[in-house]
Amino acid sequence: MRYFIEFSYKGTNYHGWQIQPNAITVQEVLEDRLSKLLGGEINVVAAGRTDTGVHAKQMYGHADFECSDIDKLVLRLNNFLPNDIAIHSIVPVKNDAHARFDAVARTYEYYIETEKNAFSTESVWYFPYGSLNIDLMNEAAGKLFNYDDFTSFARLHADNKTNICEIKEAYWQENGNQLKFTISADRFLRNMVRAIVGTLVEVGQEKINIIEFKQIIEKKGRKFASASAPAQGLFLSEVKYPKDIFM
Numbered sequence: 001m002r003y004f005i006e007f008s009y010k011g012t013n014y015h016g017w018q019i020q021p022n023a024i025t026v027q028e029v030l031e032d033r034l035s036k037l038l039g040g041e042i043n044v045v046a047a048g049r050t051d052t053g054v055h056a057k058q059m060y061g062h063a064d065f066e067c068s069d070i071d072k073l074v075l076r077l078n079n080f081l082p083n084d085i086a087i088h089s090i091v092p093v094k095n096d097a098h099a100r101f102d103a104v105a106r107t108y109e110y111y112i113e114t115e116k117n118a119f120s121t122e123s124v125w126y127f128p129y130g131s132l133n134i135d136l137m138n139e140a141a142g143k144l145f146n147y148d149d150f151t152s153f154a155r156l157h158a159d160n161k162t163n164i165c166e167i168k169e170a171y172w173q174e175n176g177n178q179l180k181f182t183i184s185a186d187r188f189l190r191n192m193v194r195a196i197v198g199t200l201v202e203v204g205q206e207k208i209n210i211i212e213f214k215q216i217i218e219k220k221g222r223k224f225a226s227a228s229a230p231a232q233g234l235f236l237s238e239v240k241y242p243k244d245i246f247m
Contacts, residue, residue, distance in 0.1 A: 007085065111180055
């Protein structure tokens with residue numbers, strides 16, 4: 001039977017989601033613990049890939065297995081996993097449901113703090129380089145809705161079949177010394193959110209104006225955008241699916 005696993009993780013100690021040689025990843029740990037509990041090899045396909053150091057408040061993966069007591073499995077799995085990975089639910093879905101391809105929207109959040117905080121060094125971008133103009137950053141973020149080709153914010157030499165994405169929301173909020181960027185789309189390219197954030201921060205520093213920001217998108221080249229924001233401030237915060245895939 002196919003199940004959707006809803007989980008979260010702190011990405012600090014992992015080289016991203018996807019299994020890779022000579023590096024510890026979230027996928028490797030989750031599959032290992034599931035396989036040991038269920039007595040057979042279990043493969044988990046996730047809603048997407050997160051890079052080294054990136055976190056997930058909500059991630060989904062699908063896996064095929066048989067289990068007579070799902071509630072007990074959730075409890076045992078949480079006890080077996082390290083403290084930085086948490087299982088929230090395991091629910092049955094249709095046999096052809098796919099955690100990646102059936103997702104209709106994904107939301108990311110990015111956090112910046114302008115004052116040093118000893119308790120958030122692994123979950124925000126500490127930015128001690130002067131004030132940021134959040135009004136300009138929001139004005140520039142609003143321009144993203146006018147485009148669908150985000151090649152300028154895509155990782156070079158990635159295996160994307162297309163760089164077309166539909167941005168559904170993009171905005172900054174300010175709360176004291178913390179800035180939060182929220183962006184939703186039907187899909188994201190690898191490194192896309194961090195590249196957008198890095199470029200918007202330069203808008204906020206008034207190093208790039210709104211016209212130049214639009215030109216960066218229109219040039220369709222990664223070399224024209226700014227450096228990517230650090231990984232630790234990025235969270236995958238929500239993944240949405242059509243209701244009809246659930247049992």
